[in-house]
Amino acid sequence: xxxxxxxxxxxxLSSGTEGCKNILIKGDxxxxxxxxxxxxxxxxxxxxIDPPYNNxxxxxxxxxxxxxxxxxxDLHRTLQLLKAFLHKSGSIWISIDDKEMAYxxxxxxKVFGRENxxxxxxxxxxxxxxxxxxxxxxxxxxxxxxxxxKAFKKTRNLLSxxxxxxxxxYKNIDGDPRGPWQSITASVQAGxxxxxQFYTIVxxxxxxxxxxxxxCWVYNKERMAREIxxxxxxxxxxxxxxxxxxxxxxxxxxxxxxxxxxxxxxxxTTDTAKKQLLEIFKREEKIFDxxxxxxxxxxxxxxxxxxxxxxxxxxxxxxxxxxxxxKMKRNYVGIEIGxxxxxxxxxxxxxxxxxxxxxxxxxxxxxxxxxxxxxxYKSQLSSRVEKVPERIxxxxxPSSQISFVNELREKKAKYNARGKxxxxxx
Numbered sequence: 505x506x507x508x509x510x511x512x513x514x515x516x517l518s519s520g521t522e523g524c525k526n527i528l529i530k531g532d533x534x535x536x537x538x539x540x541x542x543x544x545x546x547x548x549x550x551x552x553i554d555p556p557y558n559n560x561x562x563x564x565x566x567x568x569x570x571x572x573x574x575x576x577x578d579l580h581r582t583l584q585l586l587k588a589f590l591h592k593s594g595s596i597w598i599s600i601d602d603k604e605m606a607y608x609x610x611x612x613x614k615v616f617g618r619e620n621x622x623x624x625x626x627x628x629x630x631x632x633x634x635x636x637x638x639x640x641x642x643x644x645x646x647x648x649x650x651x652x653x654k655a656f657k658k659t660r661n662l663l664s665x666x667x668x669x670x671x672x673x674y675k676n677i678d679g680d681p682r683g684p685w686q687s688i689t690a691s692v693q694a695g696x697x698x699x700x701q702f703y704t705i706v707x708x709x710x711x712x713x714x715x716x717x718x719x720c721w722v723y724n725k726e727r728m729a730r731e732i733x734x735x736x737x738x739x740x741x742x743x744x745x746x747x748x749x750x751x752x753x754x755x756x757x758x759x760x761x762x763x764x765x766x767x768x769x770x771x772x773t774t775d776t777a778k779k780q781l782l783e784i785f786k787r788e789e790k791i792f793d794x795x796x797x798x799x800x801x802x803x804x805x806x807x808x809x810x811x812x813x814x815x816x817x818x819x820x821x822x823x824x825x826x827x828x829x830x831k832m833k834r835n836y837v838g839i840e841i842g843x844x845x846x847x848x849x850x851x852x853x854x855x856x857x858x859x860x861x862x863x864x865x866x867x868x869x870x871x872x873x874x875x876x877x878x879x880x881y882k883s884q885l886s887s888r889v890e891k892v893p894e895r896i897x898x899x900x901x902p903s904s905q906i907s908f909v910n911e912l913r914e915k916k917a918k919y920n921a922r923g924k925x926x927x928x929x930x
Contacts, residue, residue, distance in 0.1 A: 510539055511879040517850050519857055520875025525814075525835040528826070528853070530846065531881025533818035533839045534578075537585040539881075544837065548589040549813035551596040552804055552825050554796060555579060558604050576607055582818070583615040589816060593655035595622060595808045598647045599796065605645050616649040622656060623648050627800065628768040630775065646804075661807050662759025674753040680735065687738045687748035690728075691719040700724035708743035722749070762807050772797025780862050781822060784852055791822065791848070798863030801828040809834055823849035827863070830856050831870040850878060 506522050511529065513522050520526070529536055558575040570578075586596060596616070600608050613621065625646035634640040650656035674684035694702075697720035705713045705721070705728065715721050721728060731737050731749070738748045768776075777797035785791050801824055805815060811833045817825035820840035829836040830853065840849065852860075859865075859872030 507543060507879065508539070510882050512882055514878040514880055517846055517878035518876065519854060520877050522877060524875050524877045526826070526830065526874065526876040527837045528820075528845060528849065528876060528878045529837070529839045529881055530841070530879070531839065531883070532841045533582065534585070535883050536839050536881050537582075537589075537818060540837070541585075541588055544589050544814070544816070546589070546591055546594075547814055548816045548837075549591050549594045550805060550808040550834075551586050551590065551594070551816045551818075552599075552801065553582075553586070553596070553817060553819045554599040554821060555582070555819045557601050572604075572607070575604065576611060579608060580611045580615065583612060586816075586818070587615055587651070590651035592652050593659040594651045595656055595660070596649050597625075597804050597808070598649075599644060600647060601644045602641065605647070609647060612647055612649055616651070620650045620653045621648075622650050622653060623764050625764050625766055627766045627771065628773065630773055631768050632775075660762075661810070662757065663762055663803070663806065665758060665760055670753070670758060674756075677741070678735075678738075680750070680752075682752050682754060684753040685750045686753075688751050690722055690737065690747045690749050691715045692722050694718055694720045698724075705747055707739045707745070707747070709739075711744040713746055762803075766800070766803065770799070771803050772799035777824070783862060784855060784860070785848060788848065795822050796824050798824055798828050799867075801825055802832065802864045802867065805829060805832055805834060820845060820849060823852045826876075827852055827856050827860075830874055830876070831864060831868050833874075846878070 517528075518524075529540075556570075556575070558570060558572065583596075590596065598608065598612065609624075625648060627644050627646060628642055629644045630642050634642070673686050675686070676684045694715070701720035701722075701724055702715065703721065703725045707713060723731060728737070728747075732747075736750050738750050739745050774794050774797070776799075777795040778791070778793075780798065781791045781795055805828060809815060809832075813834055815825065815829040815834045815836045816838075817836070818839040820826065820838040822844065823838065826836045826838040826849070838845075838849070853876055856870075857872060857874055857876070859870070861870075864870070
């Protein structure tokens with residue numbers, strides 16, 4: 505992907521050429537994203553962000569203590585920018601804790617629409633007990649929104665299961681030549697049922713079955729008769745049980761519907777993530793205090809994407825999102841304003857390319873490969889802003905870079921005009 509003149513290719517920090525689809529960008533996401541949109545509009549399947557939580561702490565890599573109103577305004581603007589990047593079936597996943605979660609939910613509702621809210625993930629981010637606070641806070645949240653909830657539902661993936669799970673569910677107790685199957689209920693709630701779905705089914709041994717109270721048969725009488733004739737209905741070994749539908753393994757979509765409670769033993773904790781960073785960056789004095797585990801990001805990527813899809817993270821931090829995306833053979837765009845993108849993230853990605861074996865590497869069978877490119881973002885506004893007299897100030901934040909530049913030009917023109925008038929008066 506060749507970008508415009510504002511994206512300065514940095515060969516010394518890249519492992520590939522400028523045509524590479526895996527991109528790192530050092531710059532302010534509020535400036536980078538508008539310039540990047542022309543290349544990635546509606547192309548991103550998954551956006552994951554771990555923005556500052558505004559929890560009042562000051563960390564080595566960033567200050568997480570600003571006013572509530574400023575924090576809300578910044579996040580709202582960022583979400584507006586990110587929405588345009590999402591594919592129609594894409595989704596955005598936002599990490600947050602208790603302090604600002606409710607307010608962030610309201611802002612995200614405004615941007616993406618309440619109808620596109622997919623769910624709130626509760627993640628067990630610590631297993632140990634905290635005794636200094638009123639409550640031991642052991643969880644964080646991940647708010648999930650879709651660009652279009654109907655499209656997302658159709659394309660989101662199920663969680664994978666192992667062979668033991670499949671074998672426990674699918675049997676072939678009647679020797680059906682079509683292979684293993686499991687039985688599922690043949691009745692549905694009667695609220696939307698029609699008259700033709702209420703009737704009596706006679707089992708092979710003569711037992712009569714009516715649908716349970718408040719329910720009706722899933723098929724009408726004629727369709728049910730055909731299904732019974734085709735051996736698609738199971739009445740039990742003795743031929744007298746309540747009818748159930750045979751669902752065959754050969755035609756089934758195997759997997760588990762994702763739940764909203766994610767335990768640390770399944771997707772890792774902050775502690776396990778920090779241990780991995782300490783192992784990766786053995787010689788670094790400072791690493792992130794509250795990193796996200798690779799297992800957590802893997803589950804997000806598993807649910808929302810397939811190989812070759814694009815993943816975006818504009819609060820890159822220690823680079824976990826793109827490290828996992830790289831291992832899972834997704835394309836990615838990572839943006840970070842801090843120097844850690846060159847000091848830590850590039851080192852981490854080079855280790856991944858060379859076959860780094862920690863984190864989710866064993867789960868995804870990662871042994872190395874691939875490449876990435878690094879760009880420094882050069883803002884078009886920097887030189888122009890410096891030429892504007894100091895006494896000219898903006899009363900509000902502009903809605904875009906273009907409006908920002910135009911506003912500065914107008915104010916400078918007015919300033920110069922006032923200066924000429926004053927000279928004439930003198």
